[in-house]
Amino acid sequence: MIDLYYAPTPNGWKISIMLEECGLDYNVILVNLGKGDQFTPEFLEISPNNRMPVIVDHDRVIDKKPISIFESGAILMYLAEKTGKFFPQTSPEKERVMEWLFWQVGGLGPMAGQVSHFVNYAPNFPGDHSYSEKRYKDEYDRLLGVMDRVLDERDYLAGDYSIADMASFPWVTAYKRYEVDLDLFSNVRRWFDDIKSRPAVRKGIEVGKEVRNFGKGISKESLKTMFGQDAKSIVEMAKAKEKK
Numbered sequence: 001m002i003d004l005y006y007a008p009t010p011n012g013w014k015i016s017i018m019l020e021e022c023g024l025d026y027n028v029i030l031v032n033l034g035k036g037d038q039f040t041p042e043f044l045e046i047s048p049n050n051r052m053p054v055i056v057d058h059d060r061v062i063d064k065k066p067i068s069i070f071e072s073g074a075i076l077m078y079l080a081e082k083t084g085k086f087f088p089q090t091s092p093e094k095e096r097v098m099e100w101l102f103w104q105v106g107g108l109g110p111m112a113g114q115v116s117h118f119v120n121y122a123p124n125f126p127g128d129h130s131y132s133e134k135r136y137k138d139e140y141d142r143l144l145g146v147m148d149r150v151l152d153e154r155d156y157l158a159g160d161y162s163i164a165d166m167a168s169f170p171w172v173t174a175y176k177r178y179e180v181d182l183d184l185f186s187n188v189r190r191w192f193d194d195i196k197s198r199p200a201v202r203k204g205i206e207v208g209k210e211v212r213n214f215g216k217g218i219s220k221e222s223l224k225t226m227f228g229q230d231a232k233s234i235v236e237m238a239k240a241k242e243k244k
Contacts, residue, residue, distance in 0.1 A: 002026040005043065005054040007033055008208035010109065010170035014072045015053045015079075017166050017204030022083045026055075030208060034222030039237040046070060050234060057082075073105040076163040086162045093159060100157040100164035104171070108147075111139045112171040115178050117227075124223055140178060144185050151187035155194075169195045173205070 004019065004026050006012045019026045031037045031052045038050045046068040047054045055075050058066040060082075069075050080087030088094050118133035147168070150157060157164045172192050175182045182189045195201055229237070 001058050003029055003056040003058070005029045005031050005047070005052050005056075006208060007031050007052050008212045010112070010173070011051075011072045012053050012208070013170040013173075013205055014167050015055065015075050016207040017169070017201050018076055018079050018086070018163065020200035020204040021166065021198075022079060022085050024079070024083070028207060030211060032211075033226055034218060036225045036237060036241065039234065040241045041238060044238055055079075071105075073101055073167065076101065076167060080163050086166070088160075088162075096158040097162045097164050100162075101167055104164065104167040108140075108143050108168055108171050111136055111143060112174070112178070115140050116174060119177055121218075121223065121227065124218070124220075137178065141180065144172075144180065144182075144188055147191075148185040148187045151191050156191065161195075165191075165195060166201075169201065170205075 002019065002024060004015060006016065006028050007030065016028075031043070033052075037043060038047070038052065043054075044050060046056060047070040049070060051070070053072055053075060054068060054070045055078075056066050056068045057078075060067045069078050077087065087097055114136040115133070118129050118136060122129045122133070147157070156162065157168060169192070172182075172188065182192065225237075
C-alpha cells in the first residue's frame with residue numbers, strides 16, 4: 001500500500017493520476033496547507049521542503065522503514081520504475097521523457113503556479129500586482145507555444161503517453177482562470193482533450209475535490225501560513241507544532 005500525502009492542486013493531481021493509471025492501491029492523507037499540516041515534525045521528516053505531494057511506499061522497506069519520496073517529478077519516476085509503465089528505459093525514448101518531465105518541473109509548473117498565485121491569492125494582499133501578473137501570464141503563454149510546436153509533430157510530449165504528459169496536464173487545466181484561449185494552441189487543445197478523456201485522469205483529478213477552494217473564502221491566518229513564511233518562521237512553526 002502507498003500513502004499519498006496530498007492536496008487537490010496540480011502537483012497533487014500529477015501523483016493521483018499516475019497512481020490511477022498504474023492501478024496501484026493507495027491511501028490518501030489530506031494535507032491542509034492553510035492550517036499548516038506541512039510544518040508538523042512528522043511531515044517534515046518525509047518532506048523537508050515542507051511541500052506536498054509525498055508518498056510512503058509500505059511495500060518497500062529499507063532499514064526497517066518504508067521508503068518515502070518527496071518532489072512530484074521524483075515520485076513520478078519512482079512509480080514508473082516500480083511498475084514498468086509510462087517511462088521507457090531505452091534510449092533515446094527515456095531521455096525524451098526526462099527532458100519533458102524536467103521541462104515541466106522547472107518551467108511550466110513554476111510559471112503556471114505564479115500565475116495561479118496572482119489570479120487566486122494576490123487580490124487578498126494590498127498593492128499593485130499588475131506587472132508581476134503580466135510577467136507570469138506572458139511566460140505561461142510562451143510555454144504553451146513551446147508545447148504547441150512540439151505537439152504539431154507528435155501525439156504526446158515525448159512521443160508516447162508518459163509521465164511527462166501526466167506532469168504537464170494538471171498545469172493546463174486552469175487555462176480559463178488564467179484567461180487563456182486554448183483554441184489558439186490547436187495542438188495543445190487536441191492533446192488536452194485527449195488526456196482529459198482518459199478514465200484514470202478523470203478519477204485522479206477528482207481526488208479530494210470536496211476540499212478544493214482555489215483561494216476562495218480563505219482566512220487571513222491561512223494566507224499567512226501559506227505565503228508568509230521564511231526560514232526563521234518555518235523553524236518556529238515546526239517547533240510550535242511539535243509542542244502540540
